[in-house]
Amino acid sequence: MSSRPRLIIIGWVHSPFKELVGTPIQPVLARGAEGTVEILPEHTDGLQDLAGFERIWLLYWFDRAPPARLRVIPFRDEVPRGLFATRMPCRPNPAGISCVRLLGIRDRTLRIGDVDILDGTPVLDIKPYVPEYDAFPGSRAGWLESCRNRRTRADGRMNPKTLG
Amino acid sequence: MSSRPRLIIIGWVHSPFKELVGTPIQPVLARGAEGTVEILPEHTDGLQDLAGFERIWLLYWFDRAPPARLRVIPFRDEVPRGLFATRMPCRPNPAGISCVRLLGIRDRTLRIGDVDILDGTPVLDIKPYVPEYDAFPGSRAGWLESCRNRRTRADGRMNPKTLG
Numbered sequence: 060m061s062s063r064p065r066l067i068i069i070g071w072v073h074s075p076f077k078e079l080v081g082t083p084i085q086p087v088l089a090r091g092a093e094g095t096v097e098i099l100p101e102h103t104d105g106l107q108d109l110a111g112f113e114r115i116w117l118l119y120w121f122d123r124a125p126p127a128r129l130r131v132i133p134f135r136d137e138v139p140r141g142l143f144a145t146r147m148p149c150r151p152n153p154a155g156i157s158c159v160r161l162l163g164i165r166d167r168t169l170r171i172g173d174v175d176i177l178d179g180t181p182v183l184d185i186k187p188y189v190p191e192y193d194a195f196p197g198s199r200a201g202w203l204e205s206c207r208n209r210r211t212r213a214d215g216r217m218n219p220k221t222l223g
Numbered sequence: 224m225s226s227r228p229r230l231i232i233i234g235w236v237h238s239p240f241k242e243l244v245g246t247p248i249q250p251v252l253a254r255g256a257e258g259t260v261e262i263l264p265e266h267t268d269g270l271q272d273l274a275g276f277e278r279i280w281l282l283y284w285f286d287r288a289p290p291a292r293l294r295v296i297p298f299r300d301e302v303p304r305g306l307f308a309t310r311m312p313c314r315p316n317p318a319g320i321s322c323v324r325l326l327g328i329r330d331r332t333l334r335i336g337d338v339d340i341l342d343g344t345p346v347l348d349i350k351p352y353v354p355e356y357d358a359f360p361g362s363r364a365g366w367l368e369s370c371r372n373r374r375t376r377a378d379g380r381m382n383p384k385t386l387g
Contacts (some may be wrong), residue, residue: 201275
């Protein structure tokens with residue numbers, strides 16, 4: 060393997076969120092927000108059989124994230140946390156995962172709900188959400204269990220323009 | 224953004240699984256299998272606050288996956304499915320996500336359980352598993368709800384040596 064593998068963009072997210080400030084910080088906090096994923100023609104054959112899944116994982120690239128920082132104050136807290144204990148976008152590999160609702164598929168366009176992703180975000184992969192593999196409802200969630208605010212939308216802290 | 228972003232390896236998986244054949248196909252099917260993730264020194268500061276989480280997402284690169292195929296017979300089925308409706312490794316971007324148990328952290332080594340990842344796999348990201356964001360126990364799971372076998376370990380179908 061090359062020491063720094065390159066990524067392929069397989070499609071693009073279209074969403075109501077044009078800038079980070081005000082964008083929901085997780086799909087579960089984005090109820091009602093709808094958007095689409097447009098898959099590039101050369102990858103369309105891979106969409107077969109996806110329609111039976113209620114939710115899908117989108118793997119995407121935080122293309123407007125600020126540079127990586129290993130200590131960050133998460134949207135839901137007021138003290139710095141280790142980056143890998145957060146879902147913040149300023150990561151060594153700025154890749155996000157979002158479990159969105161799959162509302163429908165027509166040709167190479169997926170209609171999705173509970174969208175927490177910026178408009179124009181490049182998509183890297185789609186995987187089916189499988190409760191047997193992915194759902195652990197009682198799992199302990201560290202600092203998030205006593206987090207200091209219940210913010211549901213991003214504020215300016217990840218906005219490159221306001222970062223010192 | 225460059226049209227083909229490059230990835231950074233932040234660490235390595237050490238596991239009992241030296242080759243794909245016989246490796247569990249999902250963490251939930253790997254109960255009892257333990258391993259470690261060794262994070263490279265320059266990323267260690269990001270591990271703070273992670274210990275409180277019972278499970279973590281590992282995002283990793285399927286470095287020994289065969290080339291991408293958009294139609295594939297999944298380990299749990301006997302007919303071809305659209306790749307994006309499966310979790311198979313032969314993807315345009317061969318990135319995997321596994322929700323493993325976090326058993327402990329010492330310095331820059333994470334001890335992990337329910338490991339379904341090949342020994343020597345490069346790690347791209349660690350995210351906390353947050354039930355509020357990630358657990359949807361009742362979500363419909365398409366073809367997997369009536370899948371034709373309950374195989375729990377990989378067979379030879381993704382082995383580059385046996386591919387046509």
